[in-house]
Amino acid sequence: MNDMMCGKLLGDGCLTKQPGRKPRFQFTHALTDKGWSEHCFEELSEFYPLSPPKYKKVIDLRVGQGFTECYVVQSRTSQELSTLYEIWYPHGKKELPFAYIEQHFTERSLAWWYQDDGHLNQRNGVLKKLILSTDSFSTTENQFLTDFLDRKFGFKFSIDAQNRLILYDQFQITYFLKLVTPYIHDSMARKKLPPRNMKSIAKRSTIYLPADLILQKPTFEINDQYKKLAILQELLQDHTIFFKIASSKKNGTIHTKPYQIEIKERYKDQLIRLKLETGLNISQITTHCFLI
Helix, strand or coil, X not given: CHHHHHHHHHCCEEXXXXXXXXXXXXXXXXXXXXXXXXXXXXHHCCCCCECCCEEEEEECCCCCCCEEEEEEEEECCCHHHHHHHHHHCCCCCCCCCHHHHHHHCCHHHHHHHHHHHEEEEEECCEEEEEEECCCCCCHHHHHHHHHHHHHHXXXXXXXXXXXCEEECXXXXXXXXXXXXXXXXXXXXXXXXXXXXXXXXXXXXXXXXXXXXXXCCCHHXXXXXXXXXXXXXXXXXXXXXXXXXXXXXXXXCCCCEEEEEEECCXXXXXXXXXXXXXXXXCHHHHHHHHHHC
């Protein structure tokens, strides 16, 4: 239960406590996310005394129709929730419990947090950025989260001017989405890795390789390396391992040199599939072939 609650309390969940009373757990989701509300209720009600999602209409003059509609899940009191309140609200206000997060955060936590407070920005099938809305957390808390996500998963999140965590790198976004997909509920399908069209590779292509790779016969030598594409495809079956290998080669600035070559037809489909599945471009995939 702790990994789900870790994601929920980083996201839309909260613990509320009135003077002289014990704390209660609550989360609210938009009307359109009823399915996600029901799923979270079903998963968590095994461990906490929750009431089913309840429809609520809230007057809000800031929106055009003058009100918003949502589903609210609220709990009764319990000793487990009192313990959680002491951990997450030590001074009556939510403060990220670093040790608790370090201990309980899993891939499922990441997925629940993302479904609550995450946004995928894409244009024409191209992944632009992935956002985790952390604007309610302090700078210190967000710095902890970026460091923690880097240590645990290798993600290089940055913090934008609105105090949100942002991931820009297509390869890392693709890996993030592969990591959370097993835990994405059907009602949150909009946050999954989108289908992307396979674009053909031109007859002559420019490949950018690290400058320390000196090629004498570029077309022959690069096509010869493409024999290793099957190995990359096999490594990709465990995307965690593939990500660690690929990320280890992306640290620091790499000076490149362009080579204009003709890619053999028999390798084009493999290159396109790897490009779509990893978010790496053709030059990066080619570089990995040389590094295997």
